[in-house]
Amino acid sequence: MRNLLLILLLALPVSAAEVRVSAAASLTDAVTEIARLYEGKTGETIVLNFGASSILATQIVNGAPADVFVSADEAQLNRVATVVRIPLLSNRLVVIGVPLLKARRIAIANPEAVPAGVYAKQWLQQRGLWTVLAPKIVPTENVRGALAAVEAGNADAAIVYATDARMARRARVAEVINDGPPIVYPAAVLRDAENAAGGRRFLDFLRSRDAGAIFRRYGFLTK
Amino acid sequence: MTDAAIIWFTVRMAALATALLIPPALALALLLARGTWRGKSVIETLVALPLVMPPVATGLILLKLVPHSVVFTWRAVVIAMMVMSSPFIVRAARVAFENVNPRYEQIARTLGAHEPRVFFTITLPLALRGIAGGVVLGFARALGEFGATILVAGNIPGRTTTLAVAIYDRVQLGRDSAAWPLVIAGVVVAFVAILLSEKSTRRRT
Numbered sequence: 001m002r003n004l005l006l007i008l009l010l011a012l013p014v015s016a017a018e019v020r021v022s023a024a025a026s027l028t029d030a031v032t033e034i035a036r037l038y039e040g041k042t043g044e045t046i047v048l049n050f051g052a053s054s055i056l057a058t059q060i061v062n063g064a065p066a067d068v069f070v071s072a073d074e075a076q077l078n079r080v081a082t083v084v085r086i087p088l089l090s091n092r093l094v095v096i097g098v099p100l101l102k103a104r105r106i107a108i109a110n111p112e113a114v115p116a117g118v119y120a121k122q123w124l125q126q127r128g129l130w131t132v133l134a135p136k137i138v139p140t141e142n143v144r145g146a147l148a149a150v151e152a153g154n155a156d157a158a159i160v161y162a163t164d165a166r167m168a169r170r171a172r173v174a175e176v177i178n179d180g181p182p183i184v185y186p187a188a189v190l191r192d193a194e195n196a197a198g199g200r201r202f203l204d205f206l207r208s209r210d211a212g213a214i215f216r217r218y219g220f221l222t223k
Numbered sequence: 224m225t226d227a228a229i230i231w232f233t234v235r236m237a238a239l240a241t242a243l244l245i246p247p248a249l250a251l252a253l254l255l256a257r258g259t260w261r262g263k264s265v266i267e268t269l270v271a272l273p274l275v276m277p278p279v280a281t282g283l284i285l286l287k288l289v290p291h292s293v294v295f296t297w298r299a300v301v302i303a304m305m306v307m308s309s310p311f312i313v314r315a316a317r318v319a320f321e322n323v324n325p326r327y328e329q330i331a332r333t334l335g336a337h338e339p340r341v342f343f344t345i346t347l348p349l350a351l352r353g354i355a356g357g358v359v360l361g362f363a364r365a366l367g368e369f370g371a372t373i374l375v376a377g378n379i380p381g382r383t384t385t386l387a388v389a390i391y392d393r394v395q396l397g398r399d400s401a402a403w404p405l406v407i408a409g410v411v412v413a414f415v416a417i418l419l420s421e422k423s424t425r426r427r428t
Binding site: 020022025028029032047048049050051055058059062063064065142144147148164167 | 283286287291292294295373374377378379380382383392395396397
């Protein structure tokens with residue numbers, strides 16, 4: 001039994017051909033597809049870890065192994081040490097449900113912490129609408145929660161990403177926001193990467209035409 | 224990764240975590256049940272902590288303590304499960320040991336049995352029902368472990384994604400319908416485990 005424990009705790013060396021990628025949960029489908037394509041082309045192995053960008057940053061800050069980090073916002077990427085950093089994707093905000101000024105309850109992701117909510121608040125402030133609409137705002141845990149609130153009828157409008165609005169079953173896009181704050185999904189090779197060379201190659205591939213086509217198919221705007 | 228593979232992986236990890244936990248948990252439970260020693264109440268409280276702490280907090284502590292080479296591997300899954308289910312096994316075993324009448328042990332000793340023999344032929348068999356109940360409950364808790372796992376083991380499909388993490392992942396991505404088969408599997412496994420636990424703790428009359 002003691003031997004078993006020892007085996008359990010002993011570290012096995014990581015095979016050098018692996019590239020470890022931590023990516024924002026909202027990129028799950030697109031990045032999985034791109035990684036499979038890359039593996040098919042190069043024979044390298046991409047190990048994907050998905051989660052909220054804030055959790056991923058916490059893991060990296062605490063030494064969890066990762067070569068590449070694709071974050072849903074700049075703030076989380078700023079928490080970790082990087083060697084190469086690029087703006088990879090962008091997204092757009094949309095209003096779903098009824099037009100904002102007709103809405104009685106407006107769901108947005110937590111405007112204090114969650115990127116989608118922070119962007120939504122910035123846009124409302126730019127337009128001078130924040131003070132008027134603040135009493136009607138219902139904050140949700142994440143941007144999918146805002147979408148779900150409208151789908152379930154708990155709010156009659158929500159401000160979400162265009163990529164989320166594509167997942168909606170009932171709610172319709174009422175307004176595409178073109179004058180919102182710039183939304184950037186940055187990607188980086190991490191300073192503590194064990195496989196920095198592999199990380200750089202995968203980062204280049206994320207910027208390639210093939211990867212861009214996949215990202216756009218899921219509704220992202222490529223840089 | 225298919226649903227069946229996720230369920231099978233989770234069951235295997237939970238079983239391994241429980242198996243590894245039994246020997247140290249029983250030793251600690253015996254120490255807590257018998258005798259008084261300095262720092263006993265501190266250890267008692269420490270053992271109960273994972274029961275009441277937010278699992279994400281436990282995960283954050285584990286992320287600091289566990290070697291970097293273990294983070295993001297199946298070993299991290301097992302460690303998170305072990306920590307989270309340890310209170311169930313230790314506490315159940317402790318109560319079970321306390322309910323063993325020490326007179327039987329004393330009689331065995333007066334008949335010349337050495338301590339290991341007393342333990343394996345008297346104490347353990349008499350406490351077995353209560354221990355088994357705790358073990359099954361601990362196993363069930365390991366199956367459902369989420370908060371500590373997602374921090375220390377991550378969500379790496381095919382390597383560390385457990386049942387609970389996969390359910391969260393799918394709901395978060397708006398794929399509720401894909402989450403349901405896993406939810407149902409989770410309910411069935413947990414139901415059977417708790418039923419077994421109830422059965423094993425109830426004394427035959």
